[in-house]
Amino acid sequence: MQLLKDRIRKDGKIRSGNVLKVDSFLNHQMDIELFGEIGKEFKRRFAEQEITKILTIEASGIGIACIAAQYFKVPVVFAKKNQTKNIAGDVYTGKVESFTHGRIYDIIVAKEFLKSEDRILIIDDFLANGAALLGLAKLVKDAGATLVGAGIVIEKGFQEGGTLIRESGVRLESLAIIESMSEDNGIVFRD
Amino acid sequence: MQLLKDRIRKDGKIRSGNVLKVDSFLNHQMDIELFGEIGKEFKRRFAEQEITKILTIEASGIGIACIAAQYFKVPVVFAKKNQTKNIAGDVYTGKVESFTHGRIYDIIVAKEFLKSEDRILIIDDFLANGAALLGLAKLVKDAGATLVGAGIVIEKGFQEGGTLIRESGVRLESLAIIESMSEDNGIVFRD
Numbered sequence: 083m084q085l086l087k088d089r090i091r092k093d094g095k096i097r098s099g100n101v102l103k104v105d106s107f108l109n110h111q112m113d114i115e116l117f118g119e120i121g122k123e124f125k126r127r128f129a130e131q132e133i134t135k136i137l138t139i140e141a142s143g144i145g146i147a148c149i150a151a152q153y154f155k156v157p158v159v160f161a162k163k164n165q166t167k168n169i170a171g172d173v174y175t176g177k178v179e180s181f182t183h184g185r186i187y188d189i190i191v192a193k194e195f196l197k198s199e200d201r202i203l204i205i206d207d208f209l210a211n212g213a214a215l216l217g218l219a220k221l222v223k224d225a226g227a228t229l230v231g232a233g234i235v236i237e238k239g240f241q242e243g244g245t246l247i248r249e250s251g252v253r254l255e256s257l258a259i260i261e262s263m264s265e266d267n268g269i270v271f272r273d
Numbered sequence: 274m275q276l277l278k279d280r281i282r283k284d285g286k287i288r289s290g291n292v293l294k295v296d297s298f299l300n301h302q303m304d305i306e307l308f309g310e311i312g313k314e315f316k317r318r319f320a321e322q323e324i325t326k327i328l329t330i331e332a333s334g335i336g337i338a339c340i341a342a343q344y345f346k347v348p349v350v351f352a353k354k355n356q357t358k359n360i361a362g363d364v365y366t367g368k369v370e371s372f373t374h375g376r377i378y379d380i381i382v383a384k385e386f387l388k389s390e391d392r393i394l395i396i397d398d399f400l401a402n403g404a405a406l407l408g409l410a411k412l413v414k415d416a417g418a419t420l421v422g423a424g425i426v427i428e429k430g431f432q433e434g435g436t437l438i439r440e441s442g443v444r445l446e447s448l449a450i451i452e453s454m455s456e457d458n459g460i461v462f463r464d
Contacts, residue, residue, distance in 0.1 A: 111386040112349045114342040141331035145339040145349065151305040158303045158336065195302040 083123050083257040087271050089116060090236065090258055096265050100238065108235065109142035109207050114149065120257060121150035124205065124233040127255045128154075131230050133203045135159060137196070137222065139189060139214055143206040146235060150205055159196065161189040161218060174224045178217040189217050191225075198226035209234040209256060212243025219252060231255060239272050274314050274448040278462050280307060281427065281449055287456050291429070299426065300333035300398050305340065311448060312341035315396065315424040318446045319345075322421050324394045326350060328387070328413065330380060330405055334397040337426060341396055350387065352380040352409060365415045369408040380408050382416075389417035400425040400447060403434025410443060422446060430463050 095103040107113040133154050138147035139161040147158045163178075164187060172193040179186045196202070202222045209215055215232055222229045229252060237244050237256035240263075247254045259272040286294040298304040324345050329338035330352040338349045354369075355378060363384040370377045387393070393413045400406055406423055413420045420443060428435050428447035431454075438445045450463035 105383065106385070107348075110350065110353070110383060112339060112342075112351070114339055114347075114349060117339065118343070141335060141351065141353070144332060144335040145351075148303060148305055148308065148336040148339050149343075151303075152309070152340075156305075157298075158305060159301065160303070160332065160336075162301070162332070192296065192301060195297070 083120070085116070085119055086235065086258045089113075090260075091269055094269065096263050096269070100241070100263070102236070102238070102260065102263060102269075104236065112145045114145075117146055117149040120146060120235060121153050123257055124150045124203075124255070125153035127233065128203060128231060131203075132201050133230055134199070134201045135196075135203075137161065137191070137202050137204050137218055138206055139163070139218060142208075146207055147205040150233070154203070159191060161191050161221065164188045164190055174221045176217040176220045176224075178213045179211075180213070189214075189221065191221050193225070196221060196225035196227055200225070200227040201230050202227050203230050204232040205234075206232070207235045209237040209243045209247070209254075210241045212241075212246045215243065215247055216250075219247075219250070233257075236260065274311070276307070276310055277426070277449045280304075281451075282460055285460065287454050287460070291432070291454070293427070293429070293451065293454060293460075295427065303336050305336075308337055308340040311337060311426060312344050314448055315341045315394075315446070316344035319394060319422060319424070322394075323392050324421055325390070325392045326387075326394075328352065328382070328393050328395050328409055329397055330354065330409060333399075337398055338396040341424070345394070350382060352382050352412065355379045355381055365412045367408040367411045367415075369404045370402075371404070380405075380412065382412050384416070387412060387416035387418055391416070391418040392421050393418050394421050395423040396425075397423070398426045400428040400434045400438070400445075401432045403432075403437045406434065406438055407441075410438075410441070424448075427451065 231253035234256040237259045239259040261270045261272045263269045422444035425447040428450045430450040452461045454460045
């Protein structure tokens with residue numbers, strides 16, 4: 083998606099430890115007009131698919147998922163993150179290790195919002211080591227629902243997440259895949 | 274807002290400790306079509322105001338803020354919650370005591386995303402004791418920006434938040450104000 087790549091080049095900031103800061107338009111301040119174009123692009127890529135629900139994870143996936151959901155005309159469910167050990171109620175849970183923060187947390191979705199007849203599209207802002215996406219895919223599987231695919235805004239192609247997801251058979255659509263990045267040479271996109 | 278009140282009556286669940294569960298359409302599963310109507314109603318109520326940015330707080334405020342922002346044609350900034358003690362970088366911070374969880378956390382916004390020339394509309398899903406909203410208002414004040422007002426989806430009118438905010442001089446627009454609720458008598462709305 084050229085508009086997105088141009089924006090990443092213009093406003094993305096490369097930090098040590100393979101961190102790409104895009105918090106001026108994606109995950110702290112959010113450019114809603116850009117989100118609209120991202121939502122339309124996800125719809126274009128999954129146009130022929132029947133989708134009943136979009137699943138995302140708090141916090142930074144929620145805005146993109148909600149804007150995209152307008153084009154799919156479906157509700158959004160967001161998985162909650164929890165560091166507590168005791169999870170009450172009828173919920174699906176999984177464990178996710180955060181790349182950015184280096185800690186393990188639980189992700190939780192109430193069972194009543196993921197049904198076996200659901201056809202789920204997962205949407206998230208970033209794909210790096212794939213932990214969050216694999217955790218969400220596990221919740222979908224636990225519910226007996228169908229995972230139609232995953233739409234990611236920015237994939238770090240030099241980390242293993244994309245390969246893991248594609249090899250697991252999940253259809254993955256990333257709108258910008260970063261092949262490499264460095265403060266000296268800037269950002270190189272795949273393709 | 275009648276559509277919203279009808280939906281709360283239909284799908285809201287009253288739980289002990291003055292908890293109103295609306296997670297089937299507002300803050301776990303999200304009805305994006307309803308969010309569109311909520312966004313339009315916020316725009317109608319603040320139509321005559323110049324607004325440059327919407328400020329909300331993770332996680333459940335983000336979806337509503339993003340959908341509403343489409344009608345205001347402005348970006349959204351969400352304050353991050355943090356339980357860590359060390360906050361790095363150029364950020365505005367405040368402390369908020371959660372009504373639901375009974376713990377204190379920091380809220381954080383990067384200084385570059387709140388400027389003195391900004392005219393801010395705060396949007397959030399719930400107003401109860403007002404802690405989150407007062408915390409967000411403090412960030413706006415710290416930035417020297419103008420707080421145009423606050424748009425809330427559901428206000429618990431029997432808790433002190435609404436009174437505190439209105440007495441502080443902030444224009445507060447709550448789309449549904451609950452006067453009282455009980456498992457026996459159901460929900461009574463103000464007006």
